Amino acid sequence: AYIVSSNDYPEDVMQELTPEQILDGARDGAVANVFGKLISETIILLNGYPGRQINIAVANSGIRARIFLVNNTLYQVIVSGPGDKLYLEHVGDVLKSFKLTQ
Numbered sequence: 001a002y003i004v005s006s007n008d009y010p011e012d013v014m015q016e017l018t019p020e021q022i023l024d025g026a027r028d029g030a031v032a033n034v035f036g037k038l039i040s041e042t043i044i045l046l047n048g049y050p051g052r053q054i055n056i057a058v059a060n061s062g063i064r065a066r067i068f069l070v071n072n073t074l075y076q077v078i079v080s081g082p083g084d085k086l087y088l089e090h091v092g093d094v095l096k097s098f099k100l101t102q
Contacts, residue, residue, distance in 0.1 A: 002079055
């Protein structure tokens with residue numbers, strides 16, 4: 001499965017939490033929602049905006065994702081599938097294909 005999503009945070013949340021806390025929460029939520037285990041995490045940037053690249057192990061499958069916080073919007077690019085297929089070259093290409101157009 002290939003998923004791209006965005007969530008806008010209210011201004012009061014942005015004032016209460018740091019970008020790192022928001023990204024940590026998104027990471028932790030992703031792991032908890034699938035009852036998975038965080039395998040790896042890398043701090044990344046997209047046009048200077050903070051992000052994370054994460055790999056999650058799930059029973060008989062896995063998830064690779066890139067998460068970015070751009071101002072008050074959280075963008076997630078997710079690929080989910082059998083663990084032996086998640087590290088094929090095209091999966092990395094899909095994750096890296098997300099760009100900001102504005």
